[in-house]
Amino acid sequence: MKRIKLIGYLFSPESNDVMSKVYALAYSNIYLNNLDKMIPSNFYSIYDRLGMIPDSVNHYDRFINKLEQVHNLGCNILEVGGGNLPRIAERIAKRQIDIGCGSITVMDPSLSVKKSKYKNLKLCKEKFTLETDIKDYDLLIGLFPCTVMELMLHKALIENKDLFFRMCDCVHYSDDLSEELYNYYLEHPDYYQKMLIESYVDYSNVFNRNMEVIDDDTPILSIKNKVRSKK
Numbered sequence: 246m247k248r249i250k251l252i253g254y255l256f257s258p259e260s261n262d263v264m265s266k267v268y269a270l271a272y273s274n275i276y277l278n279n280l281d282k283m284i285p286s287n288f289y290s291i292y293d294r295l296g297m298i299p300d301s302v303n304h305y306d307r308f309i310n311k312l313e314q315v316h317n318l319g320c321n322i323l324e325v326g327g328g329n330l331p332r333i334a335e336r337i338a339k340r341q342i343d344i345g346c347g348s349i350t351v352m353d354p355s356l357s358v359k360k361s362k363y364k365n366l367k368l369c370k371e372k373f374t375l376e377t378d379i380k381d382y383d384l385l386i387g388l389f390p391c392t393v394m395e396l397m398l399h400k401a402l403i404e405n406k407d408l409f410f411r412m413c414d415c416v417h418y419s420d421d422l423s424e425e426l427y428n429y430y431l432e433h434p435d436y437y438q439k440m441l442i443e444s445y446v447d448y449s450n451v452f453n454r455n456m457e458v459i460d461d462d463t464p465i466l467s468i469k470n471k472v473r474s475k476k
């Protein structure tokens with residue numbers, strides 16, 4: 246049944262990310278039988294879109310529940326690195342309609358859909374950079390924003406915005422790391438995460454903002470503007 250749905254989706258005009266559709270179908274037996282393991286995000290979003298991820302283990306739902314415990318969703322949100330299908334942004338747009346206020350823009354060069362069914366959801370197939378204009382947003386969010394994580398943090402601190410992202414477990418090469426240290430982190434990704442978190446907390450202190458680190462499978466980092474916050 247699941248394979249039939251995936252074959253149908255392969256021919257659906259909704260998304261132009263054909264490679265992800267083909268691989269999501271090809272590896273469906275492996276991934277859908279191992280939902281507790283890390284599944285590549287572009288396949289996960291397709292399985293989620295087709296209702297193949299049970300609510301009890303759905304990491305999009307878990308991320309939004311945690312987000313809503315700390316931040317008010319009824320504001321103008323920018324989701325960075327939303328992936329090929331904007332599954333988080335769609336859930337938030339729907340929630341904002343229920344609340345009666347708020348908007349969300351999802352920015353990712355890999356976005357594979359052109360239309361959104363929600364008026365308050367804007368799709369932006371672009372790269373987030375230091376030059377991205379974020380003055381109209383109150384809160385920046387990201388689930389596993391990977392290489393753009395640090396940039397989000399800097400922009401949020403410099404422009405005094407709220408921030409909420411869940412870290413990925415990749416180790417990113419950087420000129421600041423010696424080859425030896427980089428290789429060490431590849432073998433000990435938890436130390437890499439710890440080092441990043443400490444440096445992020447240091448940056449936040451420099452900008453006189455408090456960063457909260459929330460425990461999850463990978464850490465969630467949150468910054469809240471004391472004046473704007475309602476919770």
Ligand SMILES: C[S@@+](CC[C@H](N)C(=O)[O-])C[C@H]1O[C@@H](n2cnc3c(N)ncnc32)[C@H](O)[C@@H]1O
Nearest residue numbers: 286326327328352353355372373388389391393
């Ligand atoms: C690991 S994926 C996570 C996707 C999605 N959030 C999820 O969890 O399903 C990281 C995403 O970040 C996007 N990305 C990388 N650099 C970016 C940038 N500068 N601006 C916006 N998106 C970026 C990639 O295209 C990719 O879709």
